[in-house]
Amino acid sequence: MKKVSTIFIGLLFAFTLNIQAQEESPDDFIGSWKVFVEGTPVGDLNMVFNLTREGNIWSGVLSRDGRADTQLNKVEVEGNSFTIYWTTEEGGYDVYLFMEKTGEYKVEGSFMDLFDAFGEKINRAQNSTETSSQKYFEGSWDVLLKGTPQGDAKMIMEISNVDNQWAGKMIGGDGDPTEIGRIEVKENSITVYWVSQGYDVFMTLEKTEGNKLEGTLMDMFDASAERSQ
Numbered sequence: 309m310k311k312v313s314t315i316f317i318g319l320l321f322a323f324t325l326n327i328q329a330q331e332e333s334p335d336d337f338i339g340s341w342k343v344f345v346e347g348t349p350v351g352d353l354n355m356v357f358n359l360t361r362e363g364n365i366w367s368g369v370l371s372r373d374g375r376a377d378t379q380l381n382k383v384e385v386e387g388n389s390f391t392i393y394w395t396t397e398e399g400g401y402d403v404y405l406f407m408e409k410t411g412e413y414k415v416e417g418s419f420m421d422l423f424d425a426f427g428e429k430i431n432r433a434q435n436s437t438e439t440s441s442q443k444y445f446e447g448s449w450d451v452l453l454k455g456t457p458q459g460d461a462k463m464i465m466e467i468s469n470v471d472n473q474w475a476g477k478m479i480g481g482d483g484d485p486t487e488i489g490r491i492e493v494k495e496n497s498i499t500v501y502w503v504s505q506g507y508d509v510f511m512t513l514e515k516t517e518g519n520k521l522e523g524t525l526m527d528m529f530d531a532s533a534e535r536s537q
Contacts, residue, residue, distance in 0.1 A: 309378075310389055311398055312345060316479070316509060319417055319535070323419065324489065326355060328465075333363070336409070337359050337385055337390050338359055338360060338361055339358070339359065339429055339430075340356055340357070340358045340359075340429070340430045341356065341358075341359065341407075341415065341427045341428070341429055341430065342354070342355075342356050342359045342427060342429075342430050342472075342473055343355045343356070343357060343405070343407070343425055343426070343427040343430050344425065344426050344427070344489065344490050345405075345424070345425045346423060346424045346425070346426075346489070346490070346508075347423055347424070347508075348419065348423050349475060349478075350408045352489050353419075354372070354443045355362075355371070355372055356370070356371040356372070356430070356509070357369070357370055357371075357380070357392060357405075357427075358371070358388070359392075361362060361385075366383035366384070366385055366390075367379075367380065367383060368380040368383050368392060370394055375482065376397075378397065378461070379394070380392050380393065381394050381395060382392045385430055388406060388409040389406065389408040389409065389417070389430055389520050390403065390406075390407055390415075391406045391407075392404065392407075396453055403420055404419075405417065405418075405419050405420075405425055406421070406425075407425060408416055411517050413428060413429040414428050414429075415427040415428075426490065428470065428472075430472040430473060434446045444515065445467050445493055445498045446467050446468055446469055447466075447536070448464060448465070448467075448535070448536035449465040449466075449521065449533040449535055449536060450462070450464060450468050450533060450534050450536050451463040451464065451465050451511075451531060451532070451536075452531070452532050452533070453525050453530075453531050454529060454530040454531070454532075455527055455529050455530060456529050457526070461480070461481070462481060462513065463478055463479060463480050463481075464478070464479040464536065465477075465479075465488075465500065465533065466478075466479070466485075467491065467498070468532070473495060474491035475487075475488070475491070476488040476491055476500060476501050478500070478504075479526070480511060485502065486502050486504065487502070488500045488502045489501050489502055489503065496515045497512060497513060497515070497523070498510065498516040499512040499513075509525065509526055510525075510526060511523065511524070511525045511526075511531055512524060512527075513532075513533055519534060519535035520532070520533070520534050520535075521533040521534075
């Protein structure tokens with residue numbers, strides 16, 4: 309009986325490992341990933357990595373606007389995470405990025421174990437919900453912030469999406485635009501991150517009715533928005 313129980317437990321363990329291996333398929337990482345790295349000494353970074361696999365050998369390329377592609381030195385994939393290594397054009401430094409799966413098409417991790425990094429898979433087929441969300445949040449929005457230390461404030465938020473890459477600007481009362489560093493879009497909400505007067509700030513807005521949004525700035529101050537006419 310003891311021998312039979314041992315064999316059964318062994319088979320059950322092997323079966324469980326096989327299911328986990330299927331759920332965490334390394335093929336999920338094949339493709340292009342847009343990565344945002346926050347707060348490095350040279351500022352925030354936006355990069356695109358294209359990962360490929362031939363047999364058990366991984367490789368990839370780093371792309372940045374206005375620069376030649378950089379071949380990755382090494383790509384390591386383990387379970388639901390990957391680590392990529394490359395050499396920077398500026399200074400020839402060896403650097404690495406660790407990313408772990410947090411959703412079907414999203415990853416989070418760190419650059420050099422120091423700076424937060426966020427990634428999203430691009431150039432993929434989108435479901436109808438995502439397409440609808442894109443169409444809804446794209447465009448220009450009149451934003452009202454209530455009760456901030458400087459009083460109520462009006463801003464314009466401009467949001468665009470090209471090839472599944474979100475971008476945008478916040479325009480204050482002085483008319484000067486500030487690039488939005490990161491944009492997160494869910495089915496019914498959008499969160500934008502930018503720098504205001506040297507401070508990192510964020511605002512989350514949710515659909516309410518028609519062309520109106522409501523939410524908060526920094527989870528503290530009431531915010532509302534209406535699509536610009």
